[in-house]
Amino acid sequence: MSGHGTPIPMTSARSGPLKGEARVPGDKSISHRSLILGAMAIGETRITGLLEGEDVLDTAKAMRAFGAEVNDLGDGEWSVHGIGVGGFAEPSQVIDCGNSGTGVRLIMGAMATQPITATFTGDASLNKRPMGRVTDPLAEFGAQSFGRSGGRLPMTIVGAREPVPVRYVVPVPSAQVKSAVLLAGLNAPGKTVVIEKEATRDHTERMLQGFGAELSVAETDEGREITLTGQPELSPQAIAVPRDPSSAAFPVCAALIVEGSEITVPGVSQNPTRNGLYTTLVEMGADITFENPREEGGEPVADLRVRASLTNGIEVPTDRAPSMIDEYPILAVVAALSEGTTTMRGIKELRVKECDRIDAMARGLEACGVRIEEDEDSLIVHGLGRGGVPGGATCESHLDHRIAMAFMVLGMASQKPVSVDDGAPIATSFPVFEPLMAELGAQIRRDNR
Ligand code: S3P
Numbered sequence: 001m002s003g004h005g006t007p008i009p010m011t012s013a014r015s016g017p018l019k020g021e022a023r024v025p026g027d028k029s030i031s032h033r034s035l036i037l038g039a040m041a042i043g044e045t046r047i048t049g050l051l052e053g054e055d056v057l058d059t060a061k062a063m064r065a066f067g068a069e070v071n072d073l074g075d076g077e078w079s080v081h082g083i084g085v086g087g088f089a090e091p092s093q094v095i096d097c098g099n100s101g102t103g104v105r106l107i108m109g110a111m112a113t114q115p116i117t118a119t120f121t122g123d124a125s126l127n128k129r130p131m132g133r134v135t136d137p138l139a140e141f142g143a144q145s146f147g148r149s150g151g152r153l154p155m156t157i158v159g160a161r162e163p164v165p166v167r168y169v170v171p172v173p174s175a176q177v178k179s180a181v182l183l184a185g186l187n188a189p190g191k192t193v194v195i196e197k198e199a200t201r202d203h204t205e206r207m208l209q210g211f212g213a214e215l216s217v218a219e220t221d222e223g224r225e226i227t228l229t230g231q232p233e234l235s236p237q238a239i240a241v242p243r244d245p246s247s248a249a250f251p252v253c254a255a256l257i258v259e260g261s262e263i264t265v266p267g268v269s270q271n272p273t274r275n276g277l278y279t280t281l282v283e284m285g286a287d288i289t290f291e292n293p294r295e296e297g298g299e300p301v302a303d304l305r306v307r308a309s310l311t312n313g314i315e316v317p318t319d320r321a322p323s324m325i326d327e328y329p330i331l332a333v334v335a336a337l338s339e340g341t342t343t344m345r346g347i348k349e350l351r352v353k354e355c356d357r358i359d360a361m362a363r364g365l366e367a368c369g370v371r372i373e374e375d376e377d378s379l380i381v382h383g384l385g386r387g388g389v390p391g392g393a394t395c396e397s398h399l400d401h402r403i404a405m406a407f408m409v410l411g412m413a414s415q416k417p418v419s420v421d422d423g424a425p426i427a428t429s430f431p432v433f434e435p436l437m438a439e440l441g442a443q444i445r446r447d448n449r
Helices: 028-040 054-065 101-111 132-141 175-185 203-210 245-257 276-283 318-336 348-352 357-367 401-411 424-428 433-440
Strands: 010-013 019-021 042-048 069-074 077-083 117-121 144-148 152-158 167-170 191-196 215-220 223-229 238-240 262-269 287-296 299-307 341-345 371-375 378-382 418-420 443-446
Touching: 010 401, 019 433, 028 042, 028 054, 028 069, 028 077, 028 101, 028 175, 028 203, 028 238, 054 069, 054 101, 054 424, 101 117, 101 132, 101 152, 101 175, 132 144, 132 152, 132 167, 132 175, 167 175, 175 191, 175 203, 175 223, 203 215, 245 262, 245 276, 245 287, 245 299, 245 318, 245 401, 245 433, 276 287, 276 318, 318 341, 318 348, 318 357, 318 378, 318 401, 348 357, 357 371, 357 378, 357 401, 401 418, 401 424, 401 433, 401 443, 433 443
Parallel strands: 019 262, 042 238, 167 191
Antiparallel strands: 010 418, 010 443, 042 077, 069 077, 117 152, 144 152, 191 223, 215 223, 262 299, 287 299, 341 378, 371 378
């Protein structure tokens, strides 16, 4: 069962060349942050290109529950009338963040230093995920949390009445944890310092500066040290959300593995903390050009041109993991259709995503005839080369949008069709995935039961 409704089984089959332009939706990370920071500013923030996927819509509902006025103006344009740092009202209902770890963790951070109590829940996937990584630092600000065993949702957070600023070294490479601490730091007096040993996506830092907060970043012996001065007045912004490089990864990789393809993907964020997959694909021999590099909405973007390519397996550098953490499932698909072995190490964080992504990819690839090796922290895929993957299996998506999309892309270049038991979670991040891929020429359909 999907968390939000009836499962949607899907199948994709060997496709002809993919051609055309893929206009992928807005960036999920930036969309969540636009709504949350908009709610914490005083006045009206205007957002264009917001991702209207279920995850982000759940965050919009949550911001309303905390007292902000959030309006859908049509065509991806939204307005948020913020209530200021420290201005959150206490929600009268449980906050349901659906499938979204980013949504719940960032919102917990934002409310944890306000004198209010809120209870959070999610779908079957989110309610299995660890929240201790966020509630531990929030406790240092003075917030209390009461959740299920193992620090799982549903969980109630009692915000600190008199928050104190913290200095926190993030123990796992996680932009969600870093961001939760920074958002909590907004309503604490004095300076909150967050140190990350490995740089993770930096949208929160960029956007806090854009909203007028005093925030500085220094490279130190301990790592990347971010210092935020608490209790600023945030000024509302006009935000143009760039297209999501993590969503773009699916049509890009499909075009690489489907013979004769050539597509363009305009306006994709090329933020260096997000573009590890593209660096890796080019190293594997992918023909991708990055045209018209420019800045949009404070983020570097480019138009991608992608041509079908014969790719070779590589050893992905472990220090690249944070910049491509969501892209390992689709990289594993490209690896299966490459010559030679692709080794992905330092990826144990994949085990606590929307599902255990190492296990989900390993089982599905094996079912499709690909030889893999795995351990706690790595996945090794023995490539079968262009056209070499048998396919012909039904893979489980485990309520995980990226697993479902990865296997749908695999089917487009396998000998026999590939199915997923449930494609419904795709709507969390890429609601137009099926029509967009079909428009390019992909054979993808829903299976009527
Ligand atoms: C995200 C951070 C990453 C990523 C997620 C989005 C964010 O999670 O996997 O899809 O927007 O901050 P972690 O912080 O847990 O690595």
